Amino acid sequence: MKYRAVVILLLCLPILSCNDDDDQDMEYPVIIMNSGDASPLNCAVIYRGESFPFKAIFTDNQELGSYNIEIHNNFDHHSHSTENEECELDSKKEPVNPFIYNKDYVIPTGETYFAADNIVEVPADVDTGDYHFMIRLTDKAGWQALKAVSIKIRDKNE
Numbered sequence: 001m002k003y004r005a006v007v008i009l010l011l012c013l014p015i016l017s018c019n020d021d022d023d024q025d026m027e028y029p030v031i032i033m034n035s036g037d038a039s040p041l042n043c044a045v046i047y048r049g050e051s052f053p054f055k056a057i058f059t060d061n062q063e064l065g066s067y068n069i070e071i072h073n074n075f076d077h078h079s080h081s082t083e084n085e086e087c088e089l090d091s092k093k094e095p096v097n098p099f100i101y102n103k104d105y106v107i108p109t110g111e112t113y114f115a116a117d118n119i120v121e122v123p124a125d126v127d128t129g130d131y132h133f134m135i136r137l138t139d140k141a142g143w144q145a146l147k148a149v150s151i152k153i154r155d156k157n158e
């Protein structure tokens with residue numbers, strides 16, 4: 001009798017240990033940059049020695065986690081291909097003092113909607129030219145969305 005009870009328990013164990021997958025987050029978060037005040041837009045011109053706003057809307061079906069803004073040069077014309085519109089590129093060149101920006105931001109706990117609004121300062125002595133502005137949005141479950149736009153950093157006199 002004890003043997004039969006142990007066998008039944010072992011057969012039922014996998015069923016009892018299953019979680020309810022209905023609560024598991026299986027959706028990517030969303031980056032919205034087509035609202036009226038979204039910034040920067042693809043092909044935007046930014047001036048060195050000045051600041052510019054980053055504005056986007058983030059949403060998720062269950063809970064947002066954090067986001068990262070990264071800016072790096074595109075002097076070699078590589079691509080991240082998240083935009084349909086191709087921007088006109090300057091000639092390829094070697095970086096001397098490129099603008100490098102990489103910063104993480106935490107979204108308040110429990111949020112499914114968040115309006116990101118940050119100011120990015122561009123140093124006055126960075127190389128002008130083609131850059132990528134990348135946003136990585138991660139939800140609480142670890143899913144990540146990526147948005148990359150092309151920008152140009154120019155001197156005010158150009």
